[in-house]
Amino acid sequence: MVYNMRRGRTKKKIPQARKVDITSYRSEAKPKTYLKDLQKINPDQRKNMLSAGVDPSHKNRAGTYIQMDHSVVHSRSFYPGLEVMSTTEALKKYEWVDNYFWRLVSADADKFTRQAQIQPHHGYFLRALPGVKAVYPLQACLFINDNNIIQNVHNIIIAEEGADLQVITGCATASDVRRGLHIGISEFYVKRGAKLTFTMIHNWAEDVSVRPRTAALVEEGGTFLSNYICLKPVKTLQMYPKAELVGRGAMARYNSILFAPPGTHLDVGSRVILKASGSRAEVIARAVSAGGDIIARGHLKGEVQGIKAHLECRGLMVSEKGLIHAIPELEGTVEGVDMSHEAAVGKIAKDEIEYLMARGLSQGEAQAAIVRGFLDTSIMGLPRELQKEVDIAISTCEKEVF
Amino acid sequence: MLRIENLSVTVSGKEVLTDVNLEIKKGQKLALFGPNGSGKTSLLMAIMGFSGYKVTRGNIIFRGKRINDLSIDERARSGIGIMFQRPPAIRGIKIRQMVEIIKQGDFNRDKEVGELNLKELLERDINLGLSGGELKRSELLQLLACSPGLSLFDEPESGVDLENIVLVGKIMNRILNKHEDNTGLIITHTGYIFNYVKPDEGCVLVGGRLHCRGDPKRILETIKEHGYEWCTTCEGEELKRRSHKPGK
Numbered sequence: 174m175v176y177n178m179r180r181g182r183t184k185k186k187i188p189q190a191r192k193v194d195i196t197s198y199r200s201e202a203k204p205k206t207y208l209k210d211l212q213k214i215n216p217d218q219r220k221n222m223l224s225a226g227v228d229p230s231h232k233n234r235a236g237t238y239i240q241m242d243h244s245v246v247h248s249r250s251f252y253p254g255l256e257v258m259s260t261t262e263a264l265k266k267y268e269w270v271d272n273y274f275w276r277l278v279s280a281d282a283d284k285f286t287r288q289a290q291i292q293p294h295h296g297y298f299l300r301a302l303p304g305v306k307a308v309y310p311l312q313a314c315l316f317i318n319d320n321n322i323i324q325n326v327h328n329i330i331i332a333e334e335g336a337d338l339q340v341i342t343g344c345a346t347a348s349d350v351r352r353g354l355h356i357g358i359s360e361f362y363v364k365r366g367a368k369l370t371f372t373m374i375h376n377w378a379e380d381v382s383v384r385p386r387t388a389a390l391v392e393e394g395g396t397f398l399s400n401y402i403c404l405k406p407v408k409t410l411q412m413y414p415k416a417e418l419v420g421r422g423a424m425a426r427y428n429s430i431l432f433a434p435p436g437t438h439l440d441v442g443s444r445v446i447l448k449a450s451g452s453r454a455e456v457i458a459r460a461v462s463a464g465g466d467i468i469a470r471g472h473l474k475g476e477v478q479g480i481k482a483h484l485e486c487r488g489l490m491v492s493e494k495g496l497i498h499a500i501p502e503l504e505g506t507v508e509g510v511d512m513s514h515e516a517a518v519g520k521i522a523k524d525e526i527e528y529l530m531a532r533g534l535s536q537g538e539a540q541a542a543i544v545r546g547f548l549d550t551s552i553m554g555l556p557r558e559l560q561k562e563v564d565i566a567i568s569t570c571e572k573e574v575f
Numbered sequence: 576m577l578r579i580e581n582l583s584v585t586v587s588g589k590e591v592l593t594d595v596n597l598e599i600k601k602g603q604k605l606a607l608f609g610p611n612g613s614g615k616t617s618l619l620m621a622i623m624g625f626s627g628y629k630v631t632r633g634n635i636i637f638r639g640k641r642i643n644d645l646s647i648d649e650r651a652r653s654g655i656g657i658m659f660q661r662p663p664a665i666r667g668i669k670i671r672q673m674v675e676i677i678k679q680g681d682f683n684r685d686k687e688v689g690e691l692n693l694k695e696l697l698e699r700d701i702n703l704g705l706s707g708g709e710l711k712r713s714e715l716l717q718l719l720a721c722s723p724g725l726s727l728f729d730e731p732e733s734g735v736d737l738e739n740i741v742l743v744g745k746i747m748n749r750i751l752n753k754h755e756d757n758t759g760l761i762i763t764h765t766g767y768i769f770n771y772v773k774p775d776e777g778c779v780l781v782g783g784r785l786h787c788r789g790d791p792k793r794i795l796e797t798i799k800e801h802g803y804e805w806c807t808t809c810e811g812e813e814l815k816r817r818s819h820k821p822g823k
Contacts (some may be wrong), residue, residue: 527625530647532717534676534677
């Protein structure tokens with residue numbers, strides 16, 4: 174079923190993400206110096222990293238990876254059993270790492286994956302050794318500092334058997350960056366009984382194009398929680414990350430919180446393929462258009478009996494312009510799959526605004542409070558410490574957005 | 576405190592209040608009786624300035640100033656507060672956050688939350704999935720936080736069990752008696768709440784018209800004995816004639 178706020182229920186052609194011309198970006202960037210001490214990072218970069226959930230002071234972090242343009246500027250783990258390095262370094266350090274490259278994402282998938290294969294610019298390698306459970310998250314930042322460049326990263330995250338790994342990754346640009354292209358290949362491996370909580374906050378610029386290509390493999394009893402937050406303007410962002418649940422009792426949950434101001438085009442979905450009995454999945458999206466376009470996709474595919482999955486998309490229009498187009502898909506290939514979806518797109522209800530006004534809030538304050546409430550991150554079920562950090566990043570963002 | 580002059584109000588083009596005249600003096604607690612659908616809630620909504628309630632004629636005067644053209648929040652900030660009968664649910668805004676945003680002056684959150692037995696509900700979304708009693712207690716907490724000079728109570732006893740009605744009455748009394756000038760307009764169609772809150776006067780609204788004003792106890796007894804229709808035929812007629820006199 175296709176819901177389109179502007180055109181009503183429709184069978185018209187589904188809108189597609191804006192086209193991106195790879196050749197229009199510079200493939201070279203000035204090398205950046207490695208910073209042993211992140212306190213030396215400049216205030217503008219620090220501010221933009223903080224808005225993406227990455228704290229250069231390392232406070233409440235188990236380790237940090239920062240890449241600027243095509244250079245690794247910091248890479249460090251503070252926690253025994255957690256590894257933090259660039260994927261280039263990991264390939265040198267461990268022969269076996271090669272087996273984790275291009276296993277879940279095909280290099281031939283599209284022109285962006287091909288570009289990342291031909292001209293890779295590092296990316297992060299984060300790994301929790303078997304049984305390691307860290308209280309604080311690792312943080313990784315992919316930063317675009319030079320104008321009009323292309324950044325192709327390839328990231329690998331591995332939660333080994335029984336490990337519990339939390340990751341905050343923030344993508345951001347320097348304030349004077351107007352244009353750029355970020356291509357991010359990410360392959361996540363959640364081994365038997367492991368848990369990976371991956372929270373990604375995007376803080377791009379108005380004329381930046383973004384093409385993440387992400388997939389996860391979850392083994393028996395493994396849990397993969399993926400949270401995505403994009404509140405800042407971006408020219409075009411298109412991604413459709415996929416999780417394959419291959420082991421009995423594996424679980425995946427995707428939460429997306431999307432805000433599209435005018436000029437922003439988001440084509441964002443999450444896909445879970447349930448391949449093992451007893452596996453469960455949940456895909457939840459909250460989308461607010463303040464004049465931008467959002468295509469919110471979701472796809473659940475149940476391939477074996479005894480699986481359970483739910484897809485939910487709520488959209489809120491706060492402007493006369495813009496569009497929210499929810500495209501939920503359920504696909505069952507055998508009997509005995511339990512899958513459901515709900516999608517709702519609407520405007521802010523007048524009675525809600527007036528209720529808040531009757532308590533003394535102005536119309537603008539009431540509207541902002543409702544939008545903030547709609548984008549409530551407590552739906553993500555984050556661990557307390559991580560929730561606090563995400564809330565700090567979001568409130569920093571919100572101060573600029575609302 | 577509040578004076579309503581020749582007020583007529585329409586909802587979706589249909590007249591729901593006709594030529595209503597009403598005055599509530601500073602510190603007064605007025606009971607407004609009326610059957611379902613008589614226009615009681617419409618009157619409160621019109622006083623508060625809700626968009627669905629269009630004032631086609633007349634004036635609403637609060638603390639000596641005409642407020643017809645003020646927005647809802649301006650009216651709230653000037654000292655009018657309302658306890659809704661059926662408040663809308665708002666996802667993502669927690670009761671705790673709401674109270675933090677709206678609180679005024681010396682409001683002591685922890686004390687009031689304890690008294691209203693709302694501690695467990697502070698992290699719940701406003702009005703989402705709350706029971707009748709919980710809704711009323713949450714509304715009263717917000718009203719306490721706003722500390723209005725004029726409080727409008729819309730059916731404070733509806734959907735509330737016996738235990739909660741005692742608490743509702745107690746908190747209403749606290750709101751109404753916090754300052755000498757605090758004023759209240761209390762809507763009811765059953766009158767149960769008046770076992771706990773004592774109004775100074777009562778009046779009756781039937782078919783969008785105000786009919787009677789006097790001792791609330793006597794009015795309630797009369798309604799119980801004769802029904803609301805009777806109110807449209809007795810003293811109300813006298814009141815109507817008087818209120819229609821030119822210059823009034």
